[in-house]
Structures are given as structure tokens and as C-alpha cells.
Amino acid sequence: MNVARNMSQDTPKSNLRKDIDENLKRIYDDALKEEVPDRFKALLAQLKAKESRK
Amino acid sequence: MTSFGPSSEAVNDPRDALPDHIPSLRAFAISLTRNVSEADDLVQETILKAWSKFDKFTPGTDLRAWLFTILRNTFFSSKRKTRREVSDPEGIHAGNLFERPHHDGRLAFGDFQRGFDKLSAEHREVLILVGANGYSYEEAAEMMGVAVGTAKSRANRARARLNELLGLAPGETVLADPSGETMAVMGRSGVQAA
Numbered sequence: 001m002n003v004a005r006n007m008s009q010d011t012p013k014s015n016l017r018k019d020i021d022e023n024l025k026r027i028y029d030d031a032l033k034e035e036v037p038d039r040f041k042a043l044l045a046q047l048k049a050k051e052s053r054k
Numbered sequence: 055m056t057s058f059g060p061s062s063e064a065v066n067d068p069r070d071a072l073p074d075h076i077p078s079l080r081a082f083a084i085s086l087t088r089n090v091s092e093a094d095d096l097v098q099e100t101i102l103k104a105w106s107k108f109d110k111f112t113p114g115t116d117l118r119a120w121l122f123t124i125l126r127n128t129f130f131s132s133k134r135k136t137r138r139e140v141s142d143p144e145g146i147h148a149g150n151l152f153e154r155p156h157h158d159g160r161l162a163f164g165d166f167q168r169g170f171d172k173l174s175a176e177h178r179e180v181l182i183l184v185g186a187n188g189y190s191y192e193e194a195a196e197m198m199g200v201a202v203g204t205a206k207s208r209a210n211r212a213r214a215r216l217n218e219l220l221g222l223a224p225g226e227t228v229l230a231d232p233s234g235e236t237m238a239v240m241g242r243s244g245v246q247a248a
Contacts, residue, residue: 021186023163024182027182027186037094039094041073051069
């Protein structure tokens with residue numbers, strides 16, 4: 001099977017690094033897209049209310 | 055702040071900026087725990103801690119980095135205390151089948167996720183801070199409470215380990231032949247090694 005070993009022949013190491021970083025960003029961005037549960041809005045509202053009573 | 059007039063930070067309570075950072079905190083927490091409900095508990099604890107010590111936050115500095123520091127300290131200290139298995143040993147993507155490598159030879163994302171899940175939390179942390187968030191080694195080192203050299207070598211080891219889990223030789227970008235057979239075998243050996 002004659003598979004291209006690299007997209008480009010130059011600096012395979014930096015290509016791999018770029019590949020890994022892109023995948024890491026995707027892992028992080030996927031987690032970032034998760035909708036924030038209401039419990040945090042409620043928690044912040046609660047903390048804020050407590051603060052203003054001080 | 056008295057003689058130069060109120061800075062924007064003095065006017066804008068950093069507490070008001072907290073909601074903007076919750077998605078990032080959750081993403082970081084999910085990256086560390088690889089478990090959404092555990093991540094949410096961690097974020098909740100981080101918010102409570104941050105709220106109680108906002109007076110220790112230096113206005114004008116990176117609020118997100120400050121919050122990340124609280125979150126990762128909370129995570130690692132509770133991990134030490136309870137000594138329980140923090141992450142799903144099989145990873146949250148354990149159910150996924152290995153994807154065939156893309157015809158252009160790029161890393162298949164499903165494979166990558168499985169490899170990432172098998173890293174130690176310390177390795178996931180440094181890769182997410184530096185690789186995904188683009189923090190400098192200096193910034194990451196400060197958040198992790200280690201020397202810059204330690205952060206660098208940890209990142210290098212994390213990348214090497216990830217390559218190993220993905221069955222990649224250093225400098226190799228192709229995962230396997232198009233049948234995916236080689237990748238599956240390498241993936242299993244990666245599991246045993248983990």
C-alpha cells in the first residue's frame with residue numbers, strides 16, 4: 001500500500017506538532033461548545049444576592 | 055486608584071466578569087476530568103473559592119488564568135486527598151470505534167481523543183494550556199506552580215506519550231494504512247501500556 005507518509009516532505013515533526021495542536025484545540029473547543037448548565041447562573045445570582053446584602 | 059482616578063477594573067468588579075469565563079472553566083475542567091458531571095462539580099467549587107478570595111485577584115491581570123489556577127489546584131488537591139480514580143480509565147470516548155485515518159493521512163479525531171483520554175491528568179493539563187489555549191510555557195508554569203523548565207519537559211513528555219498512544223513514531227504524521235488495521239493494533243497495545 002503506497003500511502004503518502006507526509007502531506008509535505010519538509011519538517012514532518014512540525015507538521016505532527018501542528019496536527020496535535022489542532023486536535024487539542026478541537027477537544028477544548030468541543031468542550032467549550034457544551035451549553036452551560038443553569039446551575040451556574042443560579043449559583044452566581046445567589047452569590048451576588050448574598051454580596052449585596054452585606 | 056485614589057490619585058489617578060478609578061481604573062476600569064475598579065469600576066468593573068471582576069466578579070461581574072466571572073460569568074464570561076464559565077464556558078472556558080468548564081472546557082478546562084472537562085479536559086482534566088474527562089467527565090462532564092465531575093467537571094461541573096469542579097467548576098462549582100472553583101466559582102465558590104474564587105468568589106471568597108476575589109480580594110486576592112490583582113486587577114488588570116489575566117482573570118481567566120487566575121481562575122484556571124484555582125480550578126487546577128482544586129482538582130489536583132482533591133485528587134491527592136481522595137486518591138480515587140479521577141478519570142474514567144477507559145476514557146469518555148472508549149465506546150468509539152477507531153476511525154479510519156483520513157485519506158490525506160491526518161490524525162483521525164476519534165483516535166486522537168482516545169489517546170488523549172489515556173494520558174495522565176498532568177499531561178492533559180499542560181497540553182490543553184499550551185497546545186489548545188496558547189498559553190506560553192511561562193504562563194502555564196505559573197498556573198501549574200512549577201518551574202518553566204518543568205513545564206516544557208512535561209509538555210514534551212506529554213506529546214511523546216500521545217504519539218506513543220497513537221502509534222506514531224516521532225515525526226510521523228500518518229496513522230496507519232487505509233484499512234485501519236495497524237492503528238487498531240497499536241491502539242490496543244497503547245491501552246495495555248497505559
